Amino acid sequence: MIGLISATAAGAAARDRLAAAWPQRTRVYDGPVGDAVRRAFSECEQLVCFLATGAVVRLVAPLLEDKSADPGVVCVDEGGRFAVSLVGGHGGGANELAVEVGELLGADPVVTTATDSVGIPGLDTLGFPLEGDVAAVTRAVLDGEPVALDTEVAWPLPPLPLAAQGAYTVRLTDRAVEPGAQEVLLRPPSLVVGVGASKGAPVEEVLELIHGALQDAGLSPRSLAELATVDAKAGEPGILDAARRLGVPLVTYSADELAGIDVPNPSDAPLAAVGTPSVAEAAALVRGGELLVPKRKSAGQPAMATCAVVRRPARGRLAVVGLGPGARDLLTPRAKAELRRASVLVGLDQYVDQIRDLLRPGTRILESGLGAEEERARTAVAEARKGQAVALIGSGDAGVYAMASPALAEASDDIDVVGVPGVTAALAAAAILGAPLGHDHVSISLSDLHTPWEVIERRVRAAAEADIVVTFYNPRSRGRDWQLPKALAILAEHREPTTPVGVVRNASRPDGTARVTTLTDLDPATVDMMTVVTVGNTATRDIAGRMVTPRGYRWQESASKSGSAAGQEEPK
Incomplete structure (x- = not known):
């Protein structure tokens, strides 16, 4: 439970925003501020105080006992500009809480814990019981001194900037030994x-x-x-x-x-x-x-x-991560967390470049060029089988024309697999075009490198006959320039020449372009592999330059006749 304490009207307003957003996680403490802080400190795992940091320091200082057991405390200023991790950054989860509060309130999280500030995971954040001189070994890591990693038991770890030898040691062991001088023992659940x-x-x-x-x-x-x-x-x-x-x-x-x-x-x-x-x-x-x-x-x-x-044998961990369409703000928080957790990253070189700055120091990067999807999948699974924490990245959603399929075809039940969804190119393009996917829709790749054209053509014809909105992935390349015209011709057998068609290149990226044209006017020569082509159905309309496919429910028909909404949006 998170205790919320405020002293002013401005603080109470921000406090109430948190309480409304997290009704199951928070409890508001009213009354005199000192009493409220003391009660919350004894009853809650974490506190968010909408007070000056100096005031909170004076109030909680007499209450502190052990950093491994004390609640995490976050302070938010009166202006709501900063969320400061004050006490219990790691043990109390205040660092993560400051980030969450900042995202919700639009405040900048302030984290001064040394390891977090330089992107290195603290030894006390790895999820293992630990023993030894944690402060000295952590200081050595921060100072760039050689710190050796001795893994008596193989176990997946996040990236740590450790060496083969050094005066300081981090030892991963399940044996009943005492830590030596300048040594930390990590106890894996083995x-x-x-x-x-x-x-x-x-x-x-x-x-x-x-x-x-x-x-x-x-x-x-x-x-x-x-x-x-x-x-x-x-x-x-x-x-x-x-x-x-x-x-x-x-x-x-x-x-x-x-x-x-x-x-x-x-x-x-x-x-x-x-x-x-x-x-x-x-x-x-x-x-x-x-x-x-x-x-x-x-x-x-x-x-x-x-x-x-x-x-028991160490189970490696494979996270298959979708990076979204390319814009950093469309990369999900879960994807960012998995990238920072992985000690090994496997991916296409151009995708690695997109997120290289998010990786922690010490992450081992295994990148390759276009056309090596199966090799990357095998590499990622092999690294996970060695007991590593691996992230395999793909654009959009990794399960849509990306790396999840070949990876899971290689993986067996001897590793843990986690899927991290991403914003697909079809969805990113649709948001730019308007609402072309408002009713039934299908995505079809026009690449016949792995799928025979006869199969692709059969699917295009089925979508055309069913009057379904179609989004074409991989529509045209230098070596494949006839498939898109053929697919458009099949659709034209069942749709009017004026059917809206959306063409989006590099959706969500700074150099992205988008236009709405028609089935007749689309020039396939303007399309390449960085483009998504969305062809409407017989109900799709160009409204104010935007593609709109009506949802087609009965309430919409009655609303159009009466001129007012006659129903509510169905849950999805």
């Missing part, structure tokens, strides 16, 4: 503990068994990702309480799933009780990995619990 238990097994017995197994194997409990068991034990109190006290989720699998896992120590007892010869080992191994601790029993008499420990 360990899974499979648990079996008799009915009524005490939580203390389950916890003692788990801690003993980890300790004897020299493993850190801070790298524990989850407990796993059979569905039949999903409600067992001792297992549920153990997961809660360890702060990890409990994952369950069916007996049939576990029975299919090859384990070194099957037993007749669990087979008779829950339908699988193994619970602890099988539950830990069901997603693969290295068995570090075979099944062991608790010390109770009789033993009421079993456990096994597995180091």
